[in-house]
Amino acid sequence: xxxxxxxxxxxxxxxxxxxxxxxxxxxxxxxxxxxxxxxxxxxxxxxxxxxxxxxxxxxxxxxxxxxxxxxxxxxxxxxxxxxxxxxxxxxxxxxxxxxxxxxxxxxxxxxxxxxxxxxxxxxxxxxxxxxxxxxxxxxxxxxxxxxxxxxxxxxxxxxxxxxxxxxxxxxxxxxxxxxxxxxxxxxxxxxxxxxxxxxxxxxxxxxxxxxxxxxxxxxxxxxxxxxxxxxxxxxxxxxxxxxxxxxxxxxxxxxxxxxxxxxxxxxxxxxxxxxxxxxxxxxxxxxxxxxxxxxxxxxxxxxxxxxxxxxxxxxxxxxxxxxxxxxxxxxxxxxxxxxxxxxxxxxxxxxxxxxxxxxxxxxxxxxxxxxxxxxxxxxxxxxxxxxxxxxxxxxxxxxxxxxxxx
Amino acid sequence: xxxxxxxxxxxxxxxxxxxxxxxxxxxxxxxxxxxxxxxxxxxxxxxxxxxxxxxxxxxxxxxxxxxxxxxxxxxxxxxxxxxxxxxxxxxxxxxxxxxxxxxxxxxxxxxxxxxxxxxxxxxxxxxxxxxxxxxxxxxxxxxxxxxxxxxxxxxxxxxxxxxxxxxxxxxxxxxxxxxxxxxxxxxxxxxxxxxxxxxxxxxxxxxxxxxxxxxxxxxxxxxxxxxxxxxxxxxxxxxxxxxxxxxxxxxxxxxxxxxxxxxxxxxxxxxxxxxxxxxxxxxxxxxxxxxxxxxxxxxxxxxxxxxxxxxxxxxxxxxxxxxxxxxxxxxxxxxxxxxxxxxxxxxxxxxxxxxxxxxxxxxxxxxxxxxxxxxxxxxxxxxxxxxxxxxxxxxxxxxxxxxxxx
Numbered sequence: 184x185x186x187x188x189x190x191x192x193x194x195x196x197x198x199x200x201x202x203x204x205x206x207x208x209x210x211x212x213x214x215x216x217x218x219x220x221x222x223x224x225x226x227x228x229x230x231x232x233x234x235x236x237x238x239x240x241x242x243x244x245x246x247x248x249x250x251x252x253x254x255x256x257x258x259x260x261x262x263x264x265x266x267x268x269x270x271x272x273x274x275x276x277x278x279x280x281x282x283x284x285x286x287x288x289x290x291x292x293x294x295x296x297x298x299x300x301x302x303x304x305x306x307x308x309x310x311x312x313x314x315x316x317x318x319x320x321x322x323x324x325x326x327x328x329x330x331x332x333x334x335x336x337x338x339x340x341x342x343x344x345x346x347x348x349x350x351x352x353x354x355x356x357x358x359x360x361x362x363x364x365x366x367x368x369x370x371x372x373x374x375x376x377x378x379x380x381x382x383x384x385x386x387x388x389x390x391x392x393x394x395x396x397x398x399x400x401x402x403x404x405x406x407x408x409x410x411x412x413x414x415x416x417x418x419x420x421x422x423x424x425x426x427x428x429x430x431x432x433x434x435x436x437x438x439x440x441x442x443x444x445x446x447x448x449x450x451x452x453x454x455x456x457x458x459x460x461x462x463x464x465x466x467x468x469x470x471x472x473x474x475x476x477x478x479x480x481x482x483x484x485x486x487x488x489x490x491x492x493x494x495x496x497x498x499x500x501x502x503x504x505x506x507x508x509x510x511x512x513x514x515x516x517x518x519x520x521x522x523x524x525x526x527x528x529x530x531x532x533x534x535x536x537x538x539x540x541x542x543x544x545x546x547x548x549x550x551x552x553x554x555x556x557x558x559x560x561x562x563x564x565x566x567x568x569x570x571x572x573x574x575x576x577x578x579x580x581x582x583x584x585x586x587x588x589x
Numbered sequence: 590x591x592x593x594x595x596x597x598x599x600x601x602x603x604x605x606x607x608x609x610x611x612x613x614x615x616x617x618x619x620x621x622x623x624x625x626x627x628x629x630x631x632x633x634x635x636x637x638x639x640x641x642x643x644x645x646x647x648x649x650x651x652x653x654x655x656x657x658x659x660x661x662x663x664x665x666x667x668x669x670x671x672x673x674x675x676x677x678x679x680x681x682x683x684x685x686x687x688x689x690x691x692x693x694x695x696x697x698x699x700x701x702x703x704x705x706x707x708x709x710x711x712x713x714x715x716x717x718x719x720x721x722x723x724x725x726x727x728x729x730x731x732x733x734x735x736x737x738x739x740x741x742x743x744x745x746x747x748x749x750x751x752x753x754x755x756x757x758x759x760x761x762x763x764x765x766x767x768x769x770x771x772x773x774x775x776x777x778x779x780x781x782x783x784x785x786x787x788x789x790x791x792x793x794x795x796x797x798x799x800x801x802x803x804x805x806x807x808x809x810x811x812x813x814x815x816x817x818x819x820x821x822x823x824x825x826x827x828x829x830x831x832x833x834x835x836x837x838x839x840x841x842x843x844x845x846x847x848x849x850x851x852x853x854x855x856x857x858x859x860x861x862x863x864x865x866x867x868x869x870x871x872x873x874x875x876x877x878x879x880x881x882x883x884x885x886x887x888x889x890x891x892x893x894x895x896x897x898x899x900x901x902x903x904x905x906x907x908x909x910x911x912x913x914x915x916x917x918x919x920x921x922x923x924x925x926x927x928x929x930x931x932x933x934x935x936x937x938x939x940x941x942x943x944x945x946x947x948x949x950x951x952x953x954x955x956x957x958x959x960x961x962x963x964x965x966x967x968x969x970x971x972x973x974x975x976x977x978x979x980x981x982x983x984x985x986x987x988x989x990x991x992x993x994x995x
Contacts (some may be wrong), residue, residue, distance in 0.1 A: 191637060208646045215649045222645035227637065230868065234636055238815055239628035240614045243621045251815060268835060280837035280863035281687055288726060304849045309838035312851040316834035320694060322728035328849055402864070404659065409644055409657060409867035428722035431686035432715035443710045443734055445718040457686040458808070459714060462636065462868040464700035538649060542847065 184492045189558035198485055201554040204473050205345055212560045212567075214539045217380060217517045217550025219405030220470075221530040233461055251307035254464045255433075261471045262414050264396065265405075265479065266378060267388035272422075274451045275414045275467065276433075276459060279379055279400045282310045282415040283346070284455055285316045285427040286396040289417075290344035290373040291324060292426050297372065304328030307352045309375055314346060326387075333359055338370035344395075345372055349387065350380035350515035351356070354543050355507040357381065357515045361392035368393060373421075379403060384486060384516035384552075386479040389416055396421070404516070404552060405474065407467035415454055422450050427521035431456035477554060485553035489561050493518055496565035501572050506546060520547045530582035531571045537564045592897045592972075595964035604891055607960040610879050611812070615672045618966045618973075620945045623923045623956025626812030626876075635875035639867055651704060659838075660870045661861055666937035667877045668820050671811075671885065672784060672803065673794035678828075680857045681820045681873065682839075682865060685785060685806045686715045688821040691833040691860055692802040693723045693750060695823075696779040697730060698832050703778065704717060705750045707743055710734030713758045716783055718855035720752060744776035750801075751778055755793065756786035756921035759948050761913040763787065765919045767798035774799060779827075785809060790892060790922035790958075792885040795822055802827070810922070810958060811880065813873035821860055826855050837862035883960060892922040895967050899924055899955070902971035907978050912952060923956045933988035940988070943970045 193199060206222045207213060212565050213221055237245040245251055259273035266273065276282065288298060298321070302314050311328060318324035329337050331347060338345075347368045360376060367374040373395040381387050383404025389397050397416035401407035417425055426447060432438045433455035436446045447453035490507075497520060498505050506519040522528050522545060529541040537551040549564065571577050599605060612628045614617060617943050619627055643651040651657050664681035672679065679897035682688065693706060704727070706720050717734060735743050737753060744751075751773045754765050766782060773780040779801040787793050789810025803822035807813035823831055832853060838844045839861035844850045853859035896913075903926060904911050912925040928934050928951060935947040945955040955970065977983050 206641070208648070211648075217614065219644070219649045219652075222640065225644075227640050227880045230636060230640055231633060234628065234633050234814070234872070235612070238625070239612045239633075242614070242617075242619060242627065243625045243946065244939075245815070246625075249884050277683070277687065278863040281683065281835060284835055307838075308841070308847050308849060310840065311849050312836045312838060315851045316861045317726075318837035320834045344801075400864075406952060408640070409651070410864045410869075411866070428726045429687060429690055430718045430722035431684070432713075432718060435714070435718065438714075439949070441714050443714060445721045457684040458806075458816045460817070460866045460869045463866045463873060465818075466640070466868060524971075533661070540649065543845070 184496065184562065186390040186559060189562040194557040196485065196558070198477070198481055198553055201473065201477065202557065205555040207555060210536045212537045212564045214537065214549040214551065214564060216552035217403050217548065218540055219409060220403055221555055223406055223470045223473050225472060226408065226466050226469040230465050232464060233465040238461070252463055254461065255459050256452070258464060258467055258471065259414060259451065261475065262477070265382055265387065265474060266374060266399070266416060267386065267390045267392070268416050269390065269419060271451055272390070272419055273414055273416050274454055275412050275464065276455050277413055279377070279398050280313050280411040281429065282347065282398040282413050283310055283313045283375070283377070284317050285429050286375055286398060286415060287314060287344060287346065289425040289427045291317070291321055292373060293373060293421065294343035295426060297341050298324045299338055299343060300324065300326045301334065301345045302326060302328050302344055303331050303347050305330065305351065305353070306348045307379070308348055308376070310348065312559045318543035331363070333337045334363065335366060338367065338372060340371065342370060342372040344375055346375045346377065348377045348380060350379055350384070350517070353546050354519045355515050355517035357513055360388065360394070364393045369429070380517065381515055383474070384440070384481045394418065401467050405467070407469040408463065409542070411463045411467050417451055417454060425453070429456045433457050473554065482553045486551055488513050489551045489553065489556060489558065490516065490518050492558070493551070493561050493565055496562070497568055500569055503572070510569065516552070517548055517550045521545045522547060524577060527577040528571055531577035531579070532567055534582070535567045539588055548551055590902065590968065592965060592968045598894070598964040602891065602964070604883070604887055606880065609963040610965065612924070613961060616942045618943045618970045619954040620957065620970060622958035623954065624946055625815060625962055626809055626958065629812055629876045629879050631878060632814065632872050632875040636871050638866060639871040642666065644867070654690065657867055660867065662858070664870060664873055664877065665820060665857065667881065671788055671793065671880060672805070672822060673792065673796045673798070673913050674822050675796065675825060675859055678796070678825055679820055679822050680860055681818050681870065682861050683819055685783070685819040686719050687806050687835065688804040688819050689716060689752070689783070691835050692781055692804060692821060692823070692875055693752065695731055695831040695833045696750035696781060696802060697723070699726055699779060699827065699830060703747050703749035704730045705747040705749060706730065706732045707740065707748055708732060708734050709737050709753050711736065711757065711759070712754045713785070716752055716754065721897040725986045729919055731930045737769070740769065741772060744773065744778060746777065748778040750781055752781045754783045754786060756790070758786055758924070758952070759952050760925045761921050761923035763919055766794065766800070786923070787921055789880070791889045800824065804813065807873050810871070812876040814869065816871050817869045818866055823857055825861060831859070833860055835862045839863050871919065888959045892957055893917050895957045895962060895964065896922065896924050897957065898964070899957070899967050899971055899975060902968070903974055906975055909978070918977050922958070923954060926953045926955070928953060929953045930983060933983040936988035937983035937985070938973055941973045941977065943973045979989065
């Protein structure tokens with residue numbers, strides 16, 4: 184593939200117009216949207232309006248007049264189609280970790296005779312730590328780590344819930360959501376998906392796939408901004424019986440009656456806890472204005488059409504091993520490359536304006552965000568990686584330190 | 590007191606200069622800063638910088654280059670002097686409710702032989718609901734509601750922790766923090782203070798008062814903005830042994846080692862859970878720039894000097910009963926007035942530009958924020974209340990609906 188061929192693909196790209204809706208810095212090929220998505224062009228004005236108008240001028244009145252109370256639901260309804268959910272099955276609140284705590288505790292209550300939570304020992308660790316945290320509080324409960332491929336033989340009558348990442352944060356491997364969910368449910372357990380690395384990268388089918396619960400963040404492919412609020416999904420069939428212990432007043436059936444005893448709201452609202460971050464929610468809202476017009480099928484098609492040539496262009500490079508599965512059905516929108524000196528190589532790439540990231544011990548991660556990346560970006564990134572490796576410039580001392588980057 | 594006397598007090602007010610640092614709308618006397626504080630004039634620019642520069646231009650690099658990882662600690666160190674804490678005893682994260690869950694769970698672990706949590710049945714209900722939530726998860730634990738004046742006779746060997754609001758959200762009554770803390774600790778229990786309604790309103794002495802834990806929000810007197818991040822306090826003597834169950838990766842000793850097992854950080858950092866809301870934290874940072882120059886003793890003196898004449902001006906009005914204690918030592922910075930038709934009276938006041946709020950069944954709340962209120966504001970507010978009551982204009986149908994305002 185030549186750069187001219189990439190330019191031709193860009194000219195014919197049905198999603199090309201979306202790039203103008205992001206405020207990307209000049210001279211950067213941004214391949215870290217799987218960690219922190221880029222800034223939508225409309226976000227600064229939306230945030231400014233909340234700060235200066237809704238807060239500054241309208242003050243307390245905005246809780247009603249600007250619809251602040253409804254924001255967790257309104258944003259949830261807008262995320263629902265991105266994860267294959269019904270509008271009343273998703274709500275936006277808190278962080279992924281806090282939301283996972285809520286749904287795990289709810290799952291343990293829905294399966295009172297079972298006390299084991301299974302997680303993937305290679306999953307993003309905060310999920311494992313939260314599973315440890317919640318099982319540490321509940322008498323007799325325990326958290327057990329298994330590899331997804333060994334899941335089936337651990338699915339015994341003790342398993343209350345299974346937590347898995349839909350896409351592996353390191354390798355970018357995509358799990359079979361409907362298949363695994365069916366086997367977990369057949370074993371009498373509840374299936375909780377972490378869709379942080381798949382929402383906005385591909386169509387996620389929580390409803391059709393039979394998921395019981397899910398959690399996800401909005402600052403990666405959804406471009407909600409640094410530390411933007413997370414979301415959670417509760418299948419409608421569980422909402423009436425599900426109870427979660429972060430039972431703050433926003434989850435109360437009558438929050439303004441100020442009753443001393445907790446009485447959970449009907450529906451997904453019982454998973455809310457407290458006042459939402461209105462600034463964070465405003466930024467997410469501006470991003471969802473973009474997503475509303477994006478066809479997820481086209482996003483997935485472009486994601487694969489971007490990553491296939493990237494793999495082809497880099498796989499013969501010196502010291503590079505492709506860690507991401509090749510099959511389309513087994514990967515998300517991220518390509519992970521192993522290199523023994525991955526850290527300084529990534530730093531040298533960043534110095535050239537190609538931003539990816541590194542995960543110890545040897546993994547270089549490159550996220551491909553179809554809304555704002557071009558085919559020529561992919562070609563340029565691959566060429567820079569080749570240049571860094573061939574020139575040996577990554578051996579310069581300034582690239583040598585091991586750093587901390589999410 | 591005449592309006593001219595108020596104008597003379599304003600002219601001599603050592604805090605008068607702070608008013609210019611807030612972007613208050615014209616024609617409004619804002620007496621709801623105890624619910625949502627006003628917008629500091631420097632906040633829009635600070636938020637804009639995080640959105641457009643740190644996120645938009647620097648993207649993922651800001652985690653290191655803009656110090657995003659350090660924000661929860663940096664903001665905590667800046668809040669510490671406002672609550673009488675050491676710099677390493679406060680951290681900014683999540684919401685008040687989520688943080689209360691963490692410290693309550695930690696307290697139950699620090700007192701394994703005791704399973705009762707005492708709360709004030711008249712406290713802001715989310716605290717009670719969270720106590721219900723955490724005790725519902727822990728085998729044998731229970732949450733019991735008592736009136737603060739009956740606390741002593743409930744302090745038996747079963748009580749692990751007591752949670753009280755420093756200032757009552759309805760009446761504005763201020764509790765004796767050192768006295769109560771001493772009695773709770775003498776009984777072998779741990780004392781957790783909710784300082785949402787006192788931080789920024791008066792000097793809070795968590796350290797000198799012997800508090801074990803505390804939680805608080807930043808969107809009231811601290812002017813952090815709608816849904817701004819909360820904080821928590823853990824006395825240094827408990828930090829090594831305290832364990833909390835919302836054990837996300839930000840509380841891990843080596844978050845970027847991505848280890849499968851949780852190992853809590855040393856110090857206050859173990860109470861962090863996950864990625865902070867950088868937009869919310871940016872707004873809070875701008876507000877703390879103002880607080881850094883405010884003398885808390887002067888704030889408290891002006892608070893009392895504002896509320897005394899307000900009480901004097903309104904206490905004879907038709908149908909009004911003052912619900913807030915008169916003694917300075919027993920009240921915060923809020924005056925609550927009972928009126929049988931409090932809801933429409935507050936609505937009529939708002940229509941005149943005097944913004945307070947209402948709590949069922951009959952309580953009108955007026956918060957006095959010394960940084961941006963003047964003595965003439967107080968005089969005008971009292972005159973408008975008299976006008977509303979004397980004219981009977983609150984009987985107009987448009988004021989009659991019972992609403993939902995925090």
